[in-house]
Amino acid sequence: MAVSQTNFAWATLLEIDPARRDRRLHDRLAGALRAAIRDGRLAEGAALPPSRALAEELGCSRWAVTQAYGQLVAEGYLAARVGSATRVAWAPRAEPPPRARRFRTPPPVRYDLAPGLPDVRAFPRRRWAEAVRAVIGSAVRYDLGLPDPAGHEVLRTTLAQYLGRSRGADTDATSVSVCAGITDGLARICRALGAEGITDVAVEDPGWPRLRDAATAAGLRVHPVPVDDDGLRVDLLARGPARAVVVGAAHQFPTGVVLSPDRRAGLVRWAREVDGYVIEDDYDAEFRYDHRPVAVMQGMAPDRVFLLGSVSKTLSPALGLGWLVAPGAMAAAVRTANRVAAAPPVLDQLALATFIDRGWYDAHLRAARRRFRARRELLVRTLGSQLPQGRIAGSAAGLHVLLRLPDGADTRAVVRSAAAAGLRLADLDSYRVRRSARPALVLGYGNISDAEIPLAVALLRDAVRPTVRASSPR
Structure with a gap:
């Protein structure tokens, strides 16, 4: 027909x-x-x-x-x-696959003490909407055309100024690239390093696994370097083939330590000696509660230090906005290393520039610091009363604490037991390349309300107690 x-x-x-x-x-x-x-x-x-x-x-x-x-x-x-x-009026019968029927549905999460998220309930919706409206009303014709892979010049200029006054960075718009976040920025840097003949990169152990994955995906060989109470073991770098290292200097994840002054200087010396680079992940730098955060290492050696940052922990990971600052000699290589990588949407970039330029970002950070300082103090007090056998480690900063458990405690069993009760936890060993005999949990307090903390810690206490008793000598 x-x-x-x-x-x-x-x-x-x-x-x-x-x-x-x-x-x-x-x-x-x-x-x-x-x-x-x-x-x-x-x-x-x-x-x-x-x-x-x-x-x-x-x-x-x-x-x-x-x-x-x-x-x-x-x-x-x-x-x-x-x-x-x-x-x-009819539908085909939906049969679950045989393999799926053998697995039980995981229990719902009642309380979230895992790291990774900020307080998304406090996202500044009204002011962000105002920034978006302002951008849509003022964007000119070429703003709506093909985006610059390095990011819009307005945001790159704003970020250079912001990083200079707030973090002590030594940069300008030509060295700044806009990316989708820390992982995306690191992948671009690693591709550029590979193009320059650098094939090995050192990473912190323990550390964020996605950073290791990004370096590996870019074709570099990854070498874990231990972290102690002063940060990355810089003395061990000279023993390996790496000519680049990824380091969290302001607040290392997940241990929470701050890189000591001697090791900051040692890293810069090492980079110059091996003709290499330091990749500084400025993680949690905005949230320091005992005193002002130290400036970035990039300001000490802008010719040897890359700087990575994002708004994922300050505003929301849903925005997908970050930045990288490259040494002048590497800026062009970073921008051409992956020609198919796209910058975040231009209107979002311009909205962030407006949000910063109008002072709203600084105001949001001030309010967030007060809120997270109080929440961290509440969590530490509650842990002290409910789990006196545990010990808090790391600096008073960021959105997580490290809880060291008594020797012999089974952290895997604790995580499983807590999950069955609806409490999400993270085992420190899940961030290690090699497991450790020192049991510890990484507790995030960004994605939980103050009122939920006592209830969550009570579930944590109940999950820890059986493993501590089982490991105690008779």
Whole structure:
């Protein structure tokens, strides 16, 4: 039969073979509808077009459509009611795959003490919306064209100024690139280093696994270096082949230590001696509660230090906005290392520039620091009263604490038991390349309210106690 081209969706959905002249038109139409229902292309409850409209769009008589509809109503595939659309009344039986039936549904999360998220409930919705509206109203024609892979010049200029006054960075817009976050920025840097002949990079152990993965995906060999109470063991770098190192100087994740002054200077010396680079992850630098955070290492040696930052922990990871500052000699290599990498949406970039320029970002950080300082103090006090056998480690900064458990405690069992009770936890060993005999948990307090902390710690206490008793000598 001839099919009208006025409705491509229905022409595609209903596979009516025009060559089948041995069957009547309404039988062929009923067969096509039946097949579409059976294989799920027409879902249960979906409304079919009125018979007159479908006949016009398929280029056939209305009688053929009403006959097809009537046949499928009689078979139970369709349901027709006076004054209402004809709807699909049947669905294929949905069988879960055999393997899936063997696994139990995980219990719902009641309280979240795992690290990784800020307080997204405090996202500044009104001011962010104002920034977006301002950008949409003021964006010029070329702002809406093809984006600069390095990021919009307005945001790069704003970020250079912000990093200079708030973090002591030594940079300008030509050295700043806008990226989708820390992992994206590190992947771009590692590609650029590989193009320059650097094939080995050192990373902190323990550390964020996605950073190791990003370096490996970029083609570099990764070498874990231990972290102690003063930060990365710089003395061990000289023993390996690495000519680049990724380090969290302001607040190392997950141990929470701050890189000591001697090791900061030692890292810069090492980079110069091996003709290499330091990649500084400025993680949690905005949240220091005992005193002002130290300035970035990049300001000490802008020719040897890359700087990475993002708004994932200060505003929201949903924005997907970050930045990297490259040494002048490497800026062009970073921008050309991956030509298919796209910068975040231009309007979002301009909204962030507006948010910073109007002082809203600084105001948001001040409020967040007060809130997180109080929440951290509440968590530490509660842990001290409910789990006196534990010990808090790390500096008063960031959005997580390290809780060291008594020797012999089984952290894996603690995490499993807590999960069964609806409490999400993170084992320090999940961030290590090599497991340690010192049991510890990484407790995040960004994604939990103050009122939930006592309840969450009570569940944590109940999960820890059996493992401590089981490991105690008799």
